[in-house]
Amino acid sequence: MLARKYLFPNVIEMNYQAGRRLGVNVYLIDGGDEFLLIDVGYLDTVDEIVELIRKMDFNLSMCKMIIATHADADHIQGIARAKELMKTKVAAHPLTVEPLESGDEIMTYATIKAQDFAIPMPRCKVDIEINEGDVINVGSVKVEVWHTPGHTAGQLAFKMGAQEPKLLFCGDNIYKDSCVGVIDAHHGSHIPDFIQSLKRIIKDDSEFLLPSHGPVFRRDNRIVQKAIDRLTQYQYMADFGTCAIGWPLLDEWEADVLAGRMPEFSKAETR
Ligand SMILES: [Zn+2]
Numbered sequence: 605m606l607a608r609k610y611l612f613p614n615v616i617e618m619n620y621q622a623g624r625r626l627g628v629n630v631y632l633i634d635g636g637d638e639f640l641l642i643d644v645g646y647l648d649t650v651d652e653i654v655e656l657i658r659k660m661d662f663n664l665s666m667c668k669m670i671i672a673t674h675a676d677a678d679h680i681q682g683i684a685r686a687k688e689l690m691k692t693k694v695a696a697h698p699l700t701v702e703p704l705e706s707g708d709e710i711m712t713y714a715t716i717k718a719q720d721f722a723i724p725m726p727r728c729k730v731d732i733e734i735n736e737g738d739v740i741n742v743g744s745v746k747v748e749v750w751h752t753p754g755h756t757a758g759q760l761a762f763k764m765g766a767q768e769p770k771l772l773f774c775g776d777n778i779y780k781d782s783c784v785g786v787i788d789a790h791h792g793s794h795i796p797d798f799i800q801s802l803k804r805i806i807k808d809d810s811e812f813l814l815p816s817h818g819p820v821f822r823r824d825n826r827i828v829q830k831a832i833d834r835l836t837q838y839q840y841m842a843d844f845g846t847c848a849i850g851w852p853l854l855d856e857w858e859a860d861v862l863a864g865r866m867p868e869f870s871k872a873e874t875r
Contacts, residue, residue, distance in 0.1 A: 606659040611820060612771060612812070614745050618653050626653065628679050629816050631773060635743020641670045642762065642773055643679040643816060647726070650682035654689045667692040668742055669732060673775040673816055674756040675703035677714040677725055684728035693731035697751060699758030701730045710790055734760070752777050754798025755785030763810060772810035777801050780821040782830040787838065789846045795839050796849065802832045
């Protein structure tokens with residue numbers, strides 16, 4: 605048997621457990637007589653992850669469900685395979701069902717044509733829809749479901765607030781360096797929603813944030829606020845294309861054009 609490396613009571617993360625980089629963070633919530641997984645990563649690491657779970661002496665039939673935080677290939681390319689290996693159920697937000705069940709290559713980032721990137725995206729049937737306010741009982745552990753749209757429309761986060769320390773599995777909402785999950789129109793990103801999701805994290809009382817990528821860290825609202833400040837600016841920047849909600853420069857230009865005001869430097873040529 606492999607010794608279980610708990611990060612917190614009832615929580616194991618598979619990269620930390622393996623002692624090597626597997627990919628996305630894969631959390632195992634151990635409720636005693638059953639467990640669940642949050643994300644499962646790429647197809648080529650699924651067998652190893654399932655084998656690790658077995659070696660830690662978990663009975664695979666005790667897997668209550670595998671939750672997709674959202675439908676990005678790096679999080680869920682292997683979910684159909686994991687479901688089959690563990691004979692378990694897959695849970696996701698209603699807005700994540702369509703890209704998961706259709707294996708949508710654009711929405712999941714399985715194909716990025718302009719970068720000559722393409723990986724298979726096996727379709728996966730979603731058995732359970734979970735949404736804001738739901739509580740998932742995993743043995744002795746209670747997991748509250750948060751719907752935190754922004755990165756994608758169906759992005760989920762999970763609060764474990766009934767025990768100490770209080771934990772928030774924050775998905776792709778925020779990472780330790782204050783970066784956030786990619787903002788992309790093709791992906792269903794929505795900057796105003798993203799800001800609201802981040803504000804909710806700021807108001808929360810969780811002591812630790814457990815993101816989908818990189819290190820787990822103590823909640824520091826300066827990290828989250830920095831992201832809110834940046835995203836607030838993004839809303840008015842052309843850099844973010846149709847994800848921006850306005851572009852003040854273009855409004856000023858239009859006002860000049862409509863008023864017949866020529867640029868300052870062109871005065872010499874006006875007759
Ligand atoms: Zn991600």
